[in-house]
Amino acid sequence: xxxxxxxxxxxxxxxxxxxxxxxxxxxxxxxxxxxxxxxxxxxxxxxxxxxxxxxxxxxxxxxxxxxxxxxxxxxxxxxxxxxxxxxxxxxxxxxxxxxxxxxxxxxxxxxxxxxxxxxxxxxxxxxxxxxxxxxxxxxxxxxxxxxxxxxxxxxxxxxxxxxxxxxxxxxxxxxxxxxxxxxxxxxxxxxxxxxxxxxxxxxxxxxxxxxxxxxxxxx
Amino acid sequence: xxxxxxxxxxxxxxxxxxxxxxxxxxxxxxxxxxxxxxxxxxxxxxxxxxxxxxxxxxxxxxxxxxxxxxxxxxxxxxxxxxxxxxxxxxxxxxxxxxxxxxxxxxxxxxxxxxxxx
Ligand SMILES: Nc1nc2c(ncn2[C@@H]2O[C@H](COP(=O)(O)OP(=O)(O)OP(=O)(O)O)[C@@H](O)[C@H]2O)c(=O)[nH]1
Ligand SMILES: [Mg+2]
Ligand SMILES: [Zn+2]
Numbered sequence: 001x002x003x004x005x006x007x008x009x010x011x012x013x014x015x016x017x018x019x020x021x022x023x024x025x026x027x028x029x030x031x032x033x034x035x036x037x038x039x040x041x042x043x044x045x046x047x048x049x050x051x052x053x054x055x056x057x058x059x060x061x062x063x064x065x066x067x068x069x070x071x072x073x074x075x076x077x078x079x080x081x082x083x084x085x086x087x088x089x090x091x092x093x094x095x096x097x098x099x100x101x102x103x104x105x106x107x108x109x110x111x112x113x114x115x116x117x118x119x120x121x122x123x124x125x126x127x128x129x130x131x132x133x134x135x136x137x138x139x140x141x142x143x144x145x146x147x148x149x150x151x152x153x154x155x156x157x158x159x160x161x162x163x164x165x166x167x168x169x170x171x172x173x174x175x176x177x178x179x180x181x182x183x184x185x186x187x188x189x190x191x192x193x194x195x196x197x198x199x200x201x202x203x204x205x206x207x208x209x210x211x212x213x214x215x216x217x218x219x
Numbered sequence: 220x221x222x223x224x225x226x227x228x229x230x231x232x233x234x235x236x237x238x239x240x241x242x243x244x245x246x247x248x249x250x251x252x253x254x255x256x257x258x259x260x261x262x263x264x265x266x267x268x269x270x271x272x273x274x275x276x277x278x279x280x281x282x283x284x285x286x287x288x289x290x291x292x293x294x295x296x297x298x299x300x301x302x303x304x305x306x307x308x309x310x311x312x313x314x315x316x317x318x319x320x321x322x323x324x325x326x327x328x329x330x331x332x333x334x335x336x
Contacts, residue, residue: 004331005236009229009250009258091221123221126257148306152257155308155321184307187317 013127016095020102020130027107030216031115032209033129035153036137037146038119041163043071044196045137045205046114050078052206057111057213062101064093064118071116081105092123095130111213121150125157132216139164140173147181155186161205166195222259226266230278233332237277242334247283249330254291255308256327277334291324 008014024031034042043063050059061082063071072084083104085097098115105113115131117124125134136157138146141164147154154160160182162175175193182189192208194201229250237245248267252258267284274280293304295311297318302311304324309317 001242001335002331002333003236003240003242005233005329006331007232007329009225009232009327009329011232012228090224122257151306151308152255155255181307183317184310185317187309 010126010128013095016099017128017130020095020099022130023102023107024113024130024132025219027110028217029107029110029113030209030213031113031129031131031133032212033115033117033124033131033134034137035117035121035124035134035157036119036139037121037142040119040137040139040142041196042116042119042137043074045161045163046116047074047078048196048199048202049114049206049209050075050080052202053112053209054079058109059112059114060105060110062093062098062113062115064097064116066090066118081110087118091118091120092127093117093129094127098129112209121146121153125153133158133212135159135161137161137163138178140167140171144173144177144181147178147185151185154182154189157186158189159208160189160191162191162193163196165193165200166198222262222266223269225258226263226270229329230270232329234277237332237334240334241336243277243336244279245277245282245332245334246279247285247333249285249287249332251287251289251326251328251330253289253324253326255304255321255324256289258327260286260288287330289323289326292322293319294322295319 036042046061059080061075063082063084065071067086069084072082075082083101085101134157136153138160179191182191192204252260271278271282291304292301294301295314295318297314300313309319311319
């Protein structure tokens with residue numbers, strides 16, 4: 001006998017994502033899912049973001065990595081609460097892992113929650129975590145070909161942080177070309193050029209967060 | 220990629236449904252895999268074979284996996300042309316403007332399974 005299901009393969013993930021989304025909305029917590037290849041600068045960006053915004057917002061971070069507490073320790077050193085998820089070989093965070101971790105936070109006492117996904121430009125893009133916004137970090141040393149090579153990531157994110165622009169003088173990366181490639185994959189996505197090292201361009205990211213936070217609490 | 224864990228989830232979902240329906244053996248699984256869904260058909264086939272050979276779940280030794288590949292298609296909102304997108308998913312090949320919206324290709328579903336009591 002043949003049984004027709006037409007069930008989404010990610011149906012369990014999507015249920016957990018809805019659960020998270022409702023929790024984030026009820027507690028007015030703005031949640032941002034940061035994705036990139038390994039080493040693009042997610043943790044450095046978050047360190048600087050905590051440094052800049054922790055006077056104004058109560059910030060927490062979920063760190064996703066294959067192994068170690070290193071990234072969570074870096075965030076804690078900046079004075080924000082951080083919980084590490086080790087995926088033990090898993091190439092992405094899923095909504096159930098995030099839901100399980102949320103029990104360690106009092107979301108009523110948190111304004112901004114950043115989720116640093118596992119460094120990987122492929123797998124994380126397919127998993128809804130219940131976040132408000134998906135943001136991709138791309139860094140100058142990775143080269144211009146990353147946007148066209150990983151269209152699934154960039155078609156599902158609404159903001160690209162082009163990091164490490166302090167290295168532009170030494171490399172042949174073209175910001176113009178990156179903007180054009182991004183528009184051809186996802187015309188709605190915006191791109192900010194910045195350097196977490198020198199702080200150049202970081203204000204754009206900070207004001208984007210403030211706008212997103214206002215939108216989140218007004219909903 | 221993570222096709223092993225995806226296949227584990229797929230077989231789990233099917234097994235739960237089959238158990239509810241009192242089905243003892245499963246002979247065939249059909250999936251719809253979109254070309255831009257992130258899932259790789261070859262890796263899915265390999266994962267299916269590995270699970271089947273471990274005799275896990277209710278799957279018979281000869282259980283078959285059928286993949287229906289859903290083509291990626293996009294449509295230009297300006298000229299209404301339907302096209303098969305390459306990496307530049309939103310770029311209309313006729314207008315040369317990023318005016319395309321994805322119509323299909325993102326699906327990743329369990330379509331059906333066949334079982335016996
Ligand atoms: N030159 C330069 N280096 C940077 C910048 N941002 C980060 N880095 C360096 O890039 C390296 C990787 O940065 P991380 O912040 O650890 O990157 P990540 O994306 O968190 O890496 P994973 O968590 O391993 O995926 C570190 O050596 C940083 O100091 C930048 O704007 N300019
Ligand atoms: Mg990191
Ligand atoms: Zn057109």
